[in-house]
Amino acid sequence: MKTTHTLLFIAACCISIQTFAAEKLSVPELLDRYAENQDKMKSLIARTESVWIPSAESTTEQQLKQNRSKSIVEFRYEDTGKDFKAYFCRTPLKLESDGTWVEENASRLTKLLWRDKRYYQYYKGPRLAVSNLYVTADAEYAGKELIDIAYDGVGPFRGVLCGDRERIDSILRQSGSLSVRPDLDQVGSVKCYVVDAVSVHGTYMIWLDPEHGYGIAKAIVRKGPEDLRWGRPRSNNTNSFDNSTNVMQNVRFESVNGIWFPMEYERLSKREYEDRTQSSRTYYKVTYLDVNPDHNGLGSFSLDGLDIQEGTRIRIADAPQKPPRIEHTWQEGKKFVVDEWDGRIQYVPKDWSIRVGVGRELPAFEGIDLDITAENTRDKALLLCFFNMNQRPSRNCVQQLSTRAKELMAKDVVVVAVQASKIDGIVLNEWVEKNSIPFAVGMVQGDEEKTRFTWGVRSLPWLISTDKKHIVRAEGFGIEELDEKLKKTEAAPAKQAAPTNNPDPPKSFLNVKEILAGWESTYRSVKTMRVSYSYRVVDYKPPNNDPNWPAPVMYERSERVEDGKRYHMRYSTAEDGFDRPESLKEYAFDGKTSRGYLGSEKSGTIKLGLTGSAVEQLNRFKDFTLTKLLEVPDYFKEKYPNGVTMFDELFGLLKSTKNIRPYLETVAGEPCHVVEITYIRGQQSEPEKDIFWIAQDKGMCLMKYQRYENNKMTRENEVEQIAMADMDGTAIWYPVKIRRHEESEYNGNITEELIVKQFIPNVKVDENTFRFDFPTGTDVYDIASRKSYTWQKGMKFILDEWNNNICYVPKDWSILVGIGKPLPTFEGIKLNLPPEQTNNRPILLCFFDMNQRPSRNCMKQLSEKVQELKAKDVVVVAVHASKVDDSVLNEWVKKNNIPFPVGMIQDDEEKTRFSWGVRSLHWLILTDKKHIVRVEGFSINELDEKITALKEK
Numbered sequence: 001m002k003t004t005h006t007l008l009f010i011a012a013c014c015i016s017i018q019t020f021a022a023e024k025l026s027v028p029e030l031l032d033r034y035a036e037n038q039d040k041m042k043s044l045i046a047r048t049e050s051v052w053i054p055s056a057e058s059t060t061e062q063q064l065k066q067n068r069s070k071s072i073v074e075f076r077y078e079d080t081g082k083d084f085k086a087y088f089c090r091t092p093l094k095l096e097s098d099g100t101w102v103e104e105n106a107s108r109l110t111k112l113l114w115r116d117k118r119y120y121q122y123y124k125g126p127r128l129a130v131s132n133l134y135v136t137a138d139a140e141y142a143g144k145e146l147i148d149i150a151y152d153g154v155g156p157f158r159g160v161l162c163g164d165r166e167r168i169d170s171i172l173r174q175s176g177s178l179s180v181r182p183d184l185d186q187v188g189s190v191k192c193y194v195v196d197a198v199s200v201h202g203t204y205m206i207w208l209d210p211e212h213g214y215g216i217a218k219a220i221v222r223k224g225p226e227d228l229r230w231g232r233p234r235s236n237n238t239n240s241f242d243n244s245t246n247v248m249q250n251v252r253f254e255s256v257n258g259i260w261f262p263m264e265y266e267r268l269s270k271r272e273y274e275d276r277t278q279s280s281r282t283y284y285k286v287t288y289l290d291v292n293p294d295h296n297g298l299g300s301f302s303l304d305g306l307d308i309q310e311g312t313r314i315r316i317a318d319a320p321q322k323p324p325r326i327e328h329t330w331q332e333g334k335k336f337v338v339d340e341w342d343g344r345i346q347y348v349p350k351d352w353s354i355r356v357g358v359g360r361e362l363p364a365f366e367g368i369d370l371d372i373t374a375e376n377t378r379d380k381a382l383l384l385c386f387f388n389m390n391q392r393p394s395r396n397c398v399q400q401l402s403t404r405a406k407e408l409m410a411k412d413v414v415v416v417a418v419q420a421s422k423i424d425g426i427v428l429n430e431w432v433e434k435n436s437i438p439f440a441v442g443m444v445q446g447d448e449e450k451t452r453f454t455w456g457v458r459s460l461p462w463l464i465s466t467d468k469k470h471i472v473r474a475e476g477f478g479i480e481e482l483d484e485k486l487k488k489t490e491a492a493p494a495k496q497a498a499p500t501n502n503p504d505p506p507k508s509f510l511n512v513k514e515i516l517a518g519w520e521s522t523y524r525s526v527k528t529m530r531v532s533y534s535y536r537v538v539d540y541k542p543p544n545n546d547p548n549w550p551a552p553v554m555y556e557r558s559e560r561v562e563d564g565k566r567y568h569m570r571y572s573t574a575e576d577g578f579d580r581p582e583s584l585k586e587y588a589f590d591g592k593t594s595r596g597y598l599g600s601e602k603s604g605t606i607k608l609g610l611t612g613s614a615v616e617q618l619n620r621f622k623d624f625t626l627t628k629l630l631e632v633p634d635y636f637k638e639k640y641p642n643g644v645t646m647f648d649e650l651f652g653l654l655k656s657t658k659n660i661r662p663y664l665e666t667v668a669g670e671p672c673h674v675v676e677i678t679y680i681r682g683q684q685s686e687p688e689k690d691i692f693w694i695a696q697d698k699g700m701c702l703m704k705y706q707r708y709e710n711n712k713m714t715r716e717n718e719v720e721q722i723a724m725a726d727m728d729g730t731a732i733w734y735p736v737k738i739r740r741h742e743e744s745e746y747n748g749n750i751t752e753e754l755i756v757k758q759f760i761p762n763v764k765v766d767e768n769t770f771r772f773d774f775p776t777g778t779d780v781y782d783i784a785s786r787k788s789y790t791w792q793k794g795m796k797f798i799l800d801e802w803n804n805n806i807c808y809v810p811k812d813w814s815i816l817v818g819i820g821k822p823l824p825t826f827e828g829i830k831l832n833l834p835p836e837q838t839n840n841r842p843i844l845l846c847f848f849d850m851n852q853r854p855s856r857n858c859m860k861q862l863s864e865k866v867q868e869l870k871a872k873d874v875v876v877v878a879v880h881a882s883k884v885d886d887s888v889l890n891e892w893v894k895k896n897n898i899p900f901p902v903g904m905i906q907d908d909e910e911k912t913r914f915s916w917g918v919r920s921l922h923w924l925i926l927t928d929k930k931h932i933v934r935v936e937g938f939s940i941n942e943l944d945e946k947i948t949a950l951k952e953k
Contacts, residue, residue, distance in 0.1 A: 027178050027180050030195060031169040031195075033208075033210075033214040034214040034215070034216075037213030037259060041259060042078065043078045043295065044075075044076070044077055044290065044291050044293070045074075045075070046075050046076075046288065047287050048286050050284040051068060051069070051282065052282045053281045054068075054279070054280050055279035055280060069092065070101050072090070072091040073091075073154065074089045075154050078295050078300070078301070083117070085113075085295070087113050107125070107126040109123075110123050113301060113305075114301075117338070118135060118137050119137075119138070120306065121133070122134075124307075131309055131313070132315055133308055133314045135314065135316045136316070136317040137343065156216075156262040157262075159216075161216075161221050161246065162221065162248075163202070164221075164230065164231065166201075168204075168206065168216065172197050172206070175197040176198060177197060177198040178195070179195070180196075181194040187218050188217065190211050190212070190217065191210075192210070193208045195208065200228055203222045204219070206218075209253070213253070216251065218248060220248075223243065223245075226804065229244075241272055241273050241278075243271075243272040244271045245268075246267060246270075247267065249267075249268070250264070250265060251265040261286070266283055267281070269282070303335075309330065313329055316347070327347075334347055334350060335348065335350045337353070339456075340357065341475075342680070346453070352450055354456050356472060357456060358657070359472065362382065362472060363454070367445055367450075367454075368442050368443070368451065369443050372414075381411075381467055382413070382465070382466040383414070383416070383463065384416050384464040385397060386455065386460060386464075388419065388420055388460045389419060391460060394460050396479075397461040397479050400479050401415055406438075415439040415440075417437070418441075420444055420448065420460055422444060423443070458476065463477055463478075463485075465477075473485070476687075477678070478686065478687065480711055484678075485657075487659060510673055510696060515694055515700060518699075518700040519651075519702075522727075522730075523627055523647070523732075525728075525761075526732070526762060527563070528761075529761050529763060530559075530560070530763040531559075531621045531758065531759050532558070532559045532758040533557075534555070535620050535752065535754050538739070538752065539750070540554075542748040553573055556572065557573075557577055558570070559571075561770070562619065563770070565591070565610055566769075566770045568771070569588070570586050572584050581775070582600055584597075585597065588770050588772055590767060591767075591770070593606055593797065593799055594608075594610060597772070602778055602779070603778060604779070605781050605783055606783070606806055608804055621756060624735070624754050625702060625734070626645060626646040626650075627645045628646055630646055630649055647702070656679030657677070658675065659675070660673060668720055670722070671695065672693035672696075672704070673696060674692070676690075688709050690706070690707055692705055698722060699731060701719075702717075703722075704716070704718045704719065705717040705718075718738065719735040720739065722735055722736060723736045723756075725760065732761055739752065740754070776791060776792060784806065789808045794810055795809065795810055795811065796808075796809065796813075801818070813914055813915070815914065815917050817916050819935065819936065820933065822932055823933060828907035829879055829903050829912065830905075830906045831877065831902075832903070833877060837875060838875050840930075841873050842873065842874045842928055843875050843925075844862075844874050844875065844926050845879065845927075846876070846877070847879050847913070847916065847925075848881060848923075849881050849921045849922075850889065850892050854921070855921050855922040858924075859922075865943070866899045869947075872947060877902075877903070878901070879905065881905060881913055881918060917936060917937075922940075923937060924936065924939075926947070934946075
């Protein structure tokens with residue numbers, strides 16, 4: 001029996017050890033495990049309720065009761081990977097005097113719906129006249145961020161914390177400072193991993209619960225004035241708060257279908273304004289949860305589910321930053337359709353649909369009176385023209401087609417024309433006979449508007465071209481593009497060596513997709529560069545030959561290093577400028593501050609953030625080679641967070657038709673594939689065209705580029721000489737000499753030449769690469785503070801990230817103290833503080849000046865709290881921030897009964913205060929037990945709060 005008890009005890013011990021042994025996980029591993037559970041939340045219906053209570057500190061008990069508010073939220077969500085749908089409805093409640101909750105205003109209600117890449121916002125007002133339905137396909141609103149949804153009721157399901165738009169694991173992975181604490185921290189009954197992060201979104205402390213799918217058991221998010229709020233910079237609105245703290249705690253999890261969900265939690269919120277502080281507490285819980293419901297059967301995302309009143313005004317916004325148009329009212333039996341041709345949202349009857357598009361089979365001529373048989377069109381391409389004989393552009397188009405009818409017939413192309421509006425048949429026949437139209441002409445017989453919508457006719461005339469299988473290959477093009485479009489109806493050439501006069505042609509003939517992939521694999525691999533070039537205007541004619549028109553810069557020389565947005569450049573507009581300091585200009589941005597120098601004035605500037613003129617921002621090498629980065633719409637930012645090159649945009653992003661010529665052409669002795677790209681921007685009637693000559697044997701180097709607008713060439717870049725550079729062991733070709741010609745009625749005609757003297761891709765850089773010292777004696781102006789400095793040798797500018805001030809200090813100065821940094825040694829400070837007194841104990845350090853009243857008051861209050869702080873194991877230390885006589889300081893300490901160690905700066909006072917980050921007096925610094933600074937620069941009134949927060953860490 002004794003043996004049995006022993007075995008049971010040993011077994012119990014083994015179980016205990018296994019249960020509480022913490023698995024050592026890195027931050028990426030923790031976030032992966034969090035994401036694994038979060039990614040399972042693909043489909044659900046949830047109803048939640050949240051009760052908001054203002055802080056009791058600033059309200060009476062009666063006000064506290066009256067000011068409480070409650071919300072009921074219904075949230076439906078489905079993410080298939082390819083598409084997502086969501087529905088959100090929030091019902092605000094108010095507390096009656098008898099203690100019951102009732103709807104705040106039953107006559108007002110807002111419902112939100114996301115589906116089919118569109119966003120619907122329905123507001124039902126007290127009267128039909130003020131009700132409206134807002135519809136947009138703008139990705140900012142229609143995207144997965146669900147930016148219009150309130151946090152409480154939805155945020156916890158989506159893994160989004162209050163004040164953010166992105167999921168927390170995404171924010172953490174992008175953080176500049178990210179770590180997991182070595183020890184687990186108890187939250188409730190579970191020991192949790194604690195992740196600390198500092199990012200552009202704020203400062204985060206996240207407790208991840210390993211027993212509940214690594215869900216968030218607790219979170220503290222602090223945001224300052226410079227941090228992003230809801231994914232955007234702080235508003236300049238006077239009502240915008242300076243600092244905020246949100247705490248998520250007391251989380252209760254439940255497992256549903258193998259997924260851990262936060263079913264209840266409490267959120268503490270604090271907002272600090274210039275003149276006040278607002279605090280509140282929110283209690284949140286899930287009252288209904290259905291995981292993986294039958295959304296189709298329930299009609300979860302049906303427009304009918306919005307219960308829109310008949311006659312409600314409809315406001316449609318087709319594109320970002322465009323004002324919505326009001327042109328419809330809600331009617332039963334209608335629907336919204338996005339026309340993929342131009343992105344416009346159409347509101348049409350439910351039985352309407354666009355049936356014609358590139359890659360789709362031509363539909364039957366239903367509702368069109370047309371004398372043509374299947375035998376007439378079998379194994380022949382079709383060219384269909386919708387026109388209106390009463391409109392001159394339509395008549396011109398049909399007449400031009402008539403002159404080419406025999407030529408087209410010889411190419412097995414059947415031409416057909418359709419009068420797009422009903423007129424008297426006799427009148428149409430007379431016009432056809434009078435103009436000797438040699439091909440079949442029909443007329444719309446049914447609903448004209450519906451027929452034109454079905455056939456995708458956006459304007460007249462409208463041309464549609466098919467191949468011999470009657471698959472649409474092009475539509476909406478001009479008559480002058482006909483030859484080019486007809487090439488698309490021919491069978492694609494086999495992948496083989498292309499015809500060329502060059503004796504050593506490329507090994508195979510590529511398609512557009514292969515060309516783009518080859519170009520991207522080389523040129524998108526360039527992360528940093530050093531480039532030196534000279535630029536010259538060869539010829540210039542101002543608009544209308546206006547002699548008073550300002551002339552462009554005729555010459556410039558530039559040396560430039562780039563790494564993303566960071567850059568450092570030397571620049572001159574004089575041909576011998578690099579040999580004469582007075583002609584030089586120098587600019588740099590190191591990721592935090594911008595600086596500039598004008599040699600002609602021997603003056604400089606420095607400013608926080610990225611700034612500068614077009615000259616500073618422009619890299620002509622990138623401009624000429626189409627590798628300059630462009631901003632992208634929000635729906636592309638996940639894939640292209642840093643933007644895309646112009647080359648990428650034209651090849652891969654724009655809705656366009658792409659054609660590759662079936663033969664090679666030579667540019668500067670290099671055989672090139674020639675790619676033609678045609679597209680229409682917005683509401684343009686005429687398409688734009690870009691043509692690229694790309695040398696496959698030279699790493700897809702762009703040799704020539706032409707741009708056409710309104711059928712006129714407006715730009716041409718042509719390389720005259722190329723060279724090879726080494727990029728991490730791979731060859732990359734670049735232009736040594738390139739010319740560009742541009743024609744514009746607004747800017748005139750200009751011919752430019754760029755000669756590249758040096759190009760080093762992926763050059764090694766460090767933080768000093770993007771800084772420079774000003775020449776001695778330079779007057780440097782700090783734009784933010786409006787201070788001027790005379791630059792001296794041995795000095796530098798340094799950014800104080802506490803207050804975003806730029807400091808001008810000796811080069812050997814640095815700020816050693818900051819949040820997250822270990823406390824430095826007390827070098828240069830006379831202080832009797834043996835290490836055993838502070839070992840494994842937090843330190844509260846106060847810099848003060850006994851001759852200043854605020855400092856004396858702070859020391860007095862610390863003296864009164866010293867026993868309380870000692871009980872919390874906090875060591876208090878004070879340092880007199882200026883040198884005084886030792887006896888005077890000791891006498892003051894004794895007279896005021898200061899019960900903790902007091903030291904004094906012995907060395908350079910200003911340098912020591914700068915090193916310790918002391919911006920004013922008094923100055924408090926609080927560390928944790930490992931003497932890592934956790935908070936600084938706070939007031940004595942905040943001390944209890946800071947120590948409490950320290951213990952929570």
